[in-house]
Amino acid sequence: MTDLTHLTIAEARDRLLAKDISAIELTDAYLGAIDAANETFNAYVAVTHDKAREMAKASDERLAAGKGGALEGIPLGIKDLFATESVHTQAASHVLDGFKPRYESTVTANLWADGAVMLGKLNMDEFAMGSSNETSYYGPVKNPWRAKGSNVDLVPGGSSGGSAAAVSAFLCAGATATDTGGSIRQPAAFTGTVGIKPTYGRCSRWGTVAFASSLDQAGPITRDVRDAAIMLKSMASVDAKDTTSVDRPVPDYETALGQSVKGMKIGIPKEYRVDGMPEEIEALWQKGIAWLKDAGAEIVDISLPHTKYALPAYYIVAPAEASSNLARYDGVRYGLRVPGKDIIDMYEKTRAAGFGREVKRRIMIGTYVLSAGYYDAYYVQAQKVRTLIKKDFEDVFHAGVDAILTPATPSAAFGIADQDMAADPVKMYLNDIFTVTVNMAGLPGIAVPAGLDGKGLPLGLQLIGRPFEEETLFRASHVIEQAAGRFEPEKWW
């Protein structure tokens, strides 16, 4: 019998429907894998053994009655950012110490309504602020990938590092993740997995711990494109509880797979050819272009002139929104409280002890750029630049471009505790240089593995689409996946 944890969601779904396997067998296989390997990876911050088995048992009953949902019996990992009723929800922060919400996020509620099984909560950068999963209160996550012949531990990327590592190491069939500046796509690229950030407004943000509300979007990380299509269909919805949830029906994304890309116009933006980008990434990009061309797509050179300003604008807008969103962690209503001599002292001590370095840094930047006298120079200027970034995309889409192909990241996964990145926060921020534009413009973007570098580490390509045209991305990324093949880490754990 094959290892059940190596089945994709689509394969597991078919075998569950055929009653070849049971949901409880599948869940037990994953729980066994987690118990054996989580100490190595630190991917889960909480494993919900009993709840998983209960949910799997209920799935088996529904399957037996022929009433299974779209994800019936599929074991998933949930990023610690999603509120899960009575289960650990701390955004991997100390400030939410002991928090167990009395409610369920819309995204996870949608997954359970479709029959999915929760394995536990996944590690992440604290409040989703980071690109390496090293800002987590629970410590770093290890990437299941290592360079050929090396035993040096690499980061899985971030902020959804636990999600990407767990999917790649077969510790869940798929995982929820969130993306504010690249937090789904960069870890997917670092671990040879597929990650899609849908259009802003496609997945409800209700019950997801807020980082930067105008940029945050939930999406899945999975082992292949089909699984991403299946999971996104369940995660997405129209939700009255989120005023930015868009009132449009959710398409059946899976039907987009296998559809031809003949005549599709793919834009190649010259601004994404950055200084110091490794040769291998340029070569991979060219390969992606060739694959899409061979499949009948038309390749056009395009320009997105404000690209270089996206990251600096992001580092004003995102911290500004974060400083406002994180004001609620004050030691009064939930989480950690450190006593003080008066209420202000209590607030200040609680927040000093509860937030990590990176989170404090961003709250400070946000507070500064929103403070009297600086608001126009920083915040309003950044929001104007954001309008221009969005217009760049609108112009190329208006000229007939259907999707844009770029590298997903400027490098492969780097080492845990990288000295350069630790010394200079901006070096870490540059990881998101290719992904952050997409959040600033609210567009959908998918990262799909496309090859390995000379050291044997996975590299990804990114496709960016028009608003609410996720189907185009699934279609085109499926072509890349078919040409590139799939990538699994060699098991060393």
Add this chain to the structure above:
Amino acid sequence: MSVDIDTVKRVARLARIAVTEEEAGRMTGELNTILGFVEQLGEVDVSGVEPMTSVIPMEMKKREDRVTDGGKAVDIVANAPATEDNFFLVPKVVE
């Protein structure tokens, strides 16, 4: 623009984060690195450009003006560090 250690302490106070002298010193350097990085936005010509307010054009949803939820005091205080009779307890704020 760059910040000095006194500005960092003032911002920390606004953000309600206690900082030691040493932390304030370290943050001054870090914040200046980031502010130096974002400085380049100044070179973009934004004349006549509206600041973004909504990334996806949409009409603000309005709900019916009706009570649809409530009676959840126990749930609301369930995670609080200190409560009494379904109230949040805080240090004395009024003499």
